[in-house]
Amino acid sequence: MPPCTKEETIPNFLEIEGVTKHFQGLAVLNDITLSLEAAEIVGLIGPNGAGKTTLFNVIIGINTPDSGVIRFQGKNLVGLKPHQICKIGIARTFQLVRIFPSMTVLDNALVGAIYGKSGGKKRAISEALECLELLGLLEQKDVIAAHLTYSDRKLLEIVRALGAGPSLTLLDEPLAGLNPSETRKIAAIIKELREKREISILWIEHKMDAILNTCDRIIVLDYGFKIAEGNPKEIVNNEKVVEAYLGEPDA
Numbered sequence: 001m002p003p004c005t006k007e008e009t010i011p012n013f014l015e016i017e018g019v020t021k022h023f024q025g026l027a028v029l030n031d032i033t034l035s036l037e038a039a040e041i042v043g044l045i046g047p048n049g050a051g052k053t054t055l056f057n058v059i060i061g062i063n064t065p066d067s068g069v070i071r072f073q074g075k076n077l078v079g080l081k082p083h084q085i086c087k088i089g090i091a092r093t094f095q096l097v098r099i100f101p102s103m104t105v106l107d108n109a110l111v112g113a114i115y116g117k118s119g120g121k122k123r124a125i126s127e128a129l130e131c132l133e134l135l136g137l138l139e140q141k142d143v144i145a146a147h148l149t150y151s152d153r154k155l156l157e158i159v160r161a162l163g164a165g166p167s168l169t170l171l172d173e174p175l176a177g178l179n180p181s182e183t184r185k186i187a188a189i190i191k192e193l194r195e196k197r198e199i200s201i202l203w204i205e206h207k208m209d210a211i212l213n214t215c216d217r218i219i220v221l222d223y224g225f226k227i228a229e230g231n232p233k234e235i236v237n238n239e240k241v242v243e244a245y246l247g248e249p250d251a
Contacts, residue, residue, distance in 0.1 A: 013038045013200055014059075014168060019068030021051075021058055028054045029065070030224040036168070041194055041201045043211040045235075046221035047245055052204045053095065055221070056170050059202075060092050061085045072168065086116055091161040092170035095204075097153045099160070101146035105137055108145050109159045116164025124163075131162045134196065135189055151182040155189070162193070169193075171203040175210055183207055187214050208246070212236065220245065 014036040021029040029051045036042050044052050057063040059070055061082040070077040077085055091112070099108050109128035114121075132138040135155045140148065145156060154174055161169055171190070175183045187210040193199060205211050211218060212232040220228040220235065222244040228235060235241055 013040070013073060014202070015069070015071040016055075016059070017069045017071075019055075019058060019065045019070065021054060021063060021065050028224050029058065032068070032221075032224075032226055034219055034226065034229065036200050036202060038167075038200055039194055039198045040217070041190070041203065041215045043215035043218040044202055044204045044221065045206070045208070045211060045218060045245060046227075049223070050221040051224040052221055053172060056092060056172060056202075056204065059085075059170065060090060083115070086164055086166075089165070089167040090170065091116065091164040091166035091168075093157045093161050093172055093174060095173040095176060097150075097157050099145045099153055099156050101144070103145055104141065105132065105143050105145055105148070105156060106141040108156055109137075109141075109163050112160035112163030113165075116166070127165065128159075128163050131159045134162070134193070135159050151178055151186070154178065154186060158186075158189075158193075162197070162199075166199060168200045168202065171201060171205075173204055173206065175205055175207045183210055190214060 016032055016034050019029055019032045020027060032055065046052055054063065058065050061077065061080050065078060072088060072090060075088065106128060109132055110124055113124035113127040129138065132141055135158060137152060137155055137159060145153065148156065158174060174186055178186065190201060191214050194201060203215065215232060217229065217231055218235045219226060220241050227240045227244060228238045236246065
């Protein structure tokens with residue numbers, strides 16, 4: 001028997017083919033096709049209203065595409081509910097932090113761990129503590145979440161997603177509202193997550209320095225169309241991207 005090729009053994013981790021979504025007659029996503037490989041960090045950028053969060057909502061099952069196919073590890077996700085997609089191995093964060101402020105940091109982490117993979121309370125606690133340690137929040141596990149700094153709340157949002165045990169995590173602007181030192185810290189943690197957990201990350205972000213220094217590839221949306229895809233160097237030199245999003249360099 002001939003040896004398996006890489007394509008046979010590792011199909012595209014996430015495949016999106018021809019996805020279109022309308023709201024009240026307006027096309028928010030127009031024939032979007034893209035893919036992610038295992039353990040890859042891919043940035044998703046574009047101006048406000050480009051369709052980035054809608055794409056996340058379609059992947060995670062909050063919205064159903066009007067047309068197109070979304071496959072994760074070969075399984076079609078279209079028509080599945082968000083909780084089903086989570087158990088398959090995809091988790092997400094939100095741009096506006098959605099932690100439970102009256103609960104402890106550990107209890108917030110447990111929400112994701114219990115909601116995700118099966119294995120009972122013992123596994124969930126172990127997973128939650130491991131995620132808190134990975135993101136530097138273990139010493140604050142008994143702190144009420146409302147008392148956390150804004151940057152630590154952002155980290156807790158990621159912890160809760162990771163607690164579900166995903167193979168793919170969708171990050172929706174985890175750096176929004178952070179100062180430069182907080183931005184560098186969380187960007188470094190995102191890279192570390194890939195290295196330690198071997199997860200794939202699809203990452204919406206407006207802070208371009210972090211995206212360019214962290215991502216393997218970048219995909220650019222504009223008015224619901226994919227206008228570019230490539231490595232960071234290719235993206236910053238792409239005329240369409242400069243015109244639509246990055247802007248002309250200073251003279």
